[in-house]
Amino acid sequence: MTTQRNNQSKILASVVVPTYKEVANIRPLVTRLVNKLENSPFGTINRNNIEIIFVDDNSKDGSKERAQELKDEGYPVVFIERTTERGLSSAVLRGFNDAKGDLLLCMDADLQHPPEKAPELLEALVKNKDADFVLGTRYGEGVEIDPNWPMHRVIISKVARSLSRPLTPLSDPMSGFFGLRKSTLEQGKKINPIGFKIALELYVKCGCKNSTEVPFSFGVREAGESKLSGKVIVKYIEQLVELYSYTYGQAFIPAVLITVIFFGIFVLMILYRLFQ
Ligand SMILES: Nc1nc2c(ncn2[C@@H]2O[C@H](COP(=O)(O)OP(=O)(O)O[C@H]3O[C@H](CO)[C@@H](O)[C@H](O)[C@@H]3O)[C@@H](O)[C@H]2O)c(=O)[nH]1
Numbered sequence: 714m715t716t717q718r719n720n721q722s723k724i725l726a727s728v729v730v731p732t733y734k735e736v737a738n739i740r741p742l743v744t745r746l747v748n749k750l751e752n753s754p755f756g757t758i759n760r761n762n763i764e765i766i767f768v769d770d771n772s773k774d775g776s777k778e779r780a781q782e783l784k785d786e787g788y789p790v791v792f793i794e795r796t797t798e799r800g801l802s803s804a805v806l807r808g809f810n811d812a813k814g815d816l817l818l819c820m821d822a823d824l825q826h827p828p829e830k831a832p833e834l835l836e837a838l839v840k841n842k843d844a845d846f847v848l849g850t851r852y853g854e855g856v857e858i859d860p861n862w863p864m865h866r867v868i869i870s871k872v873a874r875s876l877s878r879p880l881t882p883l884s885d886p887m888s889g890f891f892g893l894r895k896s897t898l899e900q901g902k903k904i905n906p907i908g909f910k911i912a913l914e915l916y917v918k919c920g921c922k923n924s925t926e927v928p929f930s931f932g933v934r935e936a937g938e939s940k941l942s943g944k945v946i947v948k949y950i951e952q953l954v955e956l957y958s959y960t961y962g963q964a965f966i967p968a969v970l971i972t973v974i975f976f977g978i979f980v981l982m983i984l985y986r987l988f989q
């Protein structure tokens with residue numbers, strides 16, 4: 714179906730999707746999200762006032778052409794291609810900076826974040842004027858994590874989540890499905906785009922205080938491969954040390970290091986038992 718975009722509408726919301734080799738997921742993400750907007754006009758966001766921005770790190774797998782096809786079909790798609798930079802968090806920040814909307818949402822391309830849920834997260838910010846942050850959580854009532862999600866990922870996620878506890882009251886700062894207002898983003902200080910956990914970084918460094926959460930069921934990746942690696946886990950630990958120091962001052966660093974080492978040994982022992 715080809716529906717032309719109404720170019721007169723002001724963009725209200727920008728959905729930013731970092732991508733690296735996700736060609737098979739781009740069309741289902743865009744069509745499912747836009748379909749949801751067309752079939753459930755419960756709020757302010759519609760296909761004419763939203764943009765879906767892919768920030769791609771030179772995937773060269775046909776992603777750019779797929780995005781152009783969708784644009785030609787009238788879908789509200791923007792494709793940013795980076796050739797000299799690489800990384801999930803910096804890609805999200807680039808998308809947020811280029812976004813035209815006042816409401817910003819970040820989601821993964823791989824459909825683990827159901828595209829149908831994106832409008833609900835955006836509407837939560839519209840309805841709750843006092844909220845400065847919206848989080849998609851996998852730990853709410855009535856939702857579940859796909860039982861096929863690998864056990865070692867469940868463990869890594871749980872440990873990562875407990876280590877972030879002193880920094881945020883968010884129930885699932887690791888979910889990667891979150892949003893905030895542009896005005897909140899602009900209050901951010903010393904934002905460090907390392908690793909995968911940009912939601913935690915922004916929550917802390919933008920001084921967020923009043924969050925709202927939307928539960929969602931977390932799926933498993935159907936196409937392409939996860940880019941999580943040992944290097945990403947090390948970057949997360951670096952990020953934690955920096956955020957603890959930002960929040961509590963230098964005196965906190967020795968305590969953090971001891972905790973991180975303790976949990977590191979704990980994770981290694983569990984992984985060893987699982988894979989020996
Ligand atoms: N532009 C760009 N995008 C990237 C890069 N690395 C990963 N991405 C994109 O970032 C998204 C998440 O990457 P995955 O490869 O799916 O990572 P994951 O292991 O499933 O981790 C994700 O799930 C976690 C929840 O368990 C999330 O917490 C985490 O933020 C991440 O979203 C995908 O859309 C992927 O294409 C990169 O270097 N550059």
Ligand SMILES: [Mg+2]
Binds near residue numbers: 821823825934939
């Ligand atoms: Mg994924």
